[in-house]
Amino acid sequence: GAVVSQHPSRVICKSGTSVKIECRSLDFQATTMFWYRQFPKQSLMLMATSNEGSKATYEQGVEKDKFLINHASLTLSTLTVTSAHPEDSSFYICSARDLAGGIGNTIYFGEGSWLTVV
Amino acid sequence: GEDVEQSLFLSVREGDSSVINCTYTDSSSTYLYWYKQEPGAGLQLLTYIFSNMDMKQDQRLTVLLNKKDKHLSLRIADTQTGDSAIYFCAEIERGATNKLIFGTGTLLAVQP
Numbered sequence: 001g002a003v004v005s006q007h008p009s010r011v012i013c014k015s016g017t018s019v020k021i022e023c024r025s026l027d028f029q030a031t032t033m034f035w036y037r038q039f040p041k042q043s044l045m046l047m048a049t050s051n052e053g054s055k056a057t058y059e060q061g062v063e064k065d066k067f068l069i070n071h072a073s074l075t076l077s078t079l080t081v082t083s084a085h086p087e088d089s090s091f092y093i094c095s096a097r098d099l100a101g102g103i104g105n106t107i108y109f110g111e112g113s114w115l116t117v118v
Numbered sequence: 119g120e121d122v123e124q125s126l127f128l129s130v131r132e133g134d135s136s137v138i139n140c141t142y143t144d145s146s147s148t149y150l151y152w153y154k155q156e157p158g159a160g161l162q163l164l165t166y167i168f169s170n171m172d173m174k175q176d177q178r179l180t181v182l183l184n185k186k187d188k189h190l191s192l193r194i195a196d197t198q199t200g201d202s203a204i205y206f207c208a209e210i211e212r213g214a215t216n217k218l219i220f221g222t223g224t225l226l227a228v229q230p
């Protein structure tokens with residue numbers, strides 16, 4: 001089946017630094033990718049919709065200058081957490097929609113990335 | 119708005135059936151999904167159902183959809199310890215964005 005890969009799976013960074021998380025669709029093209037954040041024992045919160053070749057659409061309450069999203073190709077979207085703080089520590093998950101498929105079962109999720117800011 | 123609600127916790131014995139329930143509010147959802155999340159991992163799509171269906175069966179999984187009551191359920195037959203995980207239902211947001219709206223998640227604990 002289709003695979004979405006995230007990298008890194010775990011990252012620890014110092015407070016004030018920036019960290020980049022990559023989301024790749026390995027065997028399909030995705031014009032749209034989604035970035036979610038998940039706090040421990042909670043559901044997924046959609047942060048933004050990443051559109052290939054255009055600006056991302058951010059959900060209400062999500063700081064676009066803090067969470068930079070770039071979707072430069074049909075197989076890669078990146079999320080950069082700028083000037084990270086401990087409260088940004090979380091599990092970040094991306095998903096991608098298969099351009100070639102219909103709606104039904106064509107939204108695939110990455111394995112997630114654990115970010116710890118110390 | 120779109121709110122998808124689930125009970126937080128379910129405990130069953132190995133070999134029994136598990137039923138995880140979900141209620142949603144957006145009656146225009148075309149597809150509804152069930153995802154499984156094991157500790158520290160991403161989401162695995164288990165199954166999905168189109169809104170014009172009442173039931174879908176896939177091996178040990180049975181999905182029931184009651185559109186009138188906006189109620190979705192996932193039944194796992196012969197539950198195994200490997201089924202222990204958090205289960206999320208999700209619906210597609212109205213419009214062409216294909217954004218998924220997730221439920222609150224149900225932690226399934228399977229006792230040996």
